[in-house]
Amino acid sequence: MSVRHALLGLLSEGPKYGHQLRQEFEARTGDVWALNVGQVYTTLQRLERDGLVASDDEAAEGPQKAFRITEAGAEELAEWLRTPPDLTTPPRDELVIKVLVALAMPTVDVHEVIQAHRRYLVELMQQWTRLKEDEGEFDLPLALVVDAELGRLDSVIRWLDSADGRLKRAVVEPTAPTAAPAPRLRRRLAVRR
């Protein structure tokens, strides 16, 4: 999971402090991913080193230091959001994060991000299906592998579809933003991770 890009996403809304970034990160990712302060500051330092964020004040180290995203950072973020995750490993977590980050960015149309991934996945499925069409009638192991791939990619698309629909409904009937983390949910997810 890319903490780097999640932080860039939050900073794209405007300058923020480290502790603030941590709180917002956890709230915006449905409290599924816990993050400690140390992780936030190491990541920010690396981002600064790479020129993707800049701090307002070189002197004041610590909690009073505010960070803002640079032009290079904004470009990096836009690129990452649309880069398909490596689908040779289970992709869902990374895709979920991308959608959550996109959702938190007012300047990004989350439906457009979802569609970019949907199209990429369908294109992959077309390639696998073409393989099955050509070879699958003769090569049983290949047909089985292709079916497994198709099923896995299909389930990712189904998730995108349901996310798309859920977000569309949520725009029509907005819900209050989550203020306090739900402790029970977090505990349950902590066990699962």
Added chain:
Amino acid sequence: MSFLELRHVTKVYGDGSSEVRALDDVSLGVDRGGLVAVMGPSGSGKSTLLTIAGSLEEPSGGEVVIDGHSLSEMSHNDKARLRRRTIGYVFQDFNLLPGLTAAENVSLPLELDGTGARRARTAALEALERLGLVERAGHFPDQLSGGERQRVAIARAVVGERRLLLADEPSGALDSANSEAVMRMILAACKTGVAAMVVTHDAQLAAWADRVVFLRDGTVVDQTVPPPSAEALISSGPKP
């Protein structure tokens, strides 16, 4: 020019406050021998698109051109002939006639088009044979399984000299083996030069198409680019 062309097609149902814009400026073409899938969520306008492409409904704006002829310039009779002779339909609910056997369901469109009863029956049995259904030819729809009914509907759509195949969720609630069989049949028809358009919300089905068009709120929002060769996939994907 593509065999089927939709040009800036718009469809509005109702008026005033109850107005529903089911399609909004949709343009797309399906070539001879090509299979295009239209994907979109429920209510995005897929069935509307298909019925307009099949001249079963009039667009509110834009035009439909089939084999170079604009539907708006065709007479009522010409359109009726086009529907009987050129276009094969597979509807969301198959639409088999309950009082007719499988073979009669398949041969009916040919007979309506003036083919003699015996020749129509021979053609129907041939189509059913290709779909592994010849021993069900005398069964009525309620004596067939869902998958068998579906294959009868496909046979009915491809029998004769059809050149345009329009299918609405052709795999319905079928299992994956039956869905695959249905898509292989549609592809086989395409290999003989038939142009086919399949609308579905199912990615596994859409993935059989050469091109997938994405519909959202009555608008085409995106489409796939032609896939590269399968070799690229093997080297990048998991090893079989």
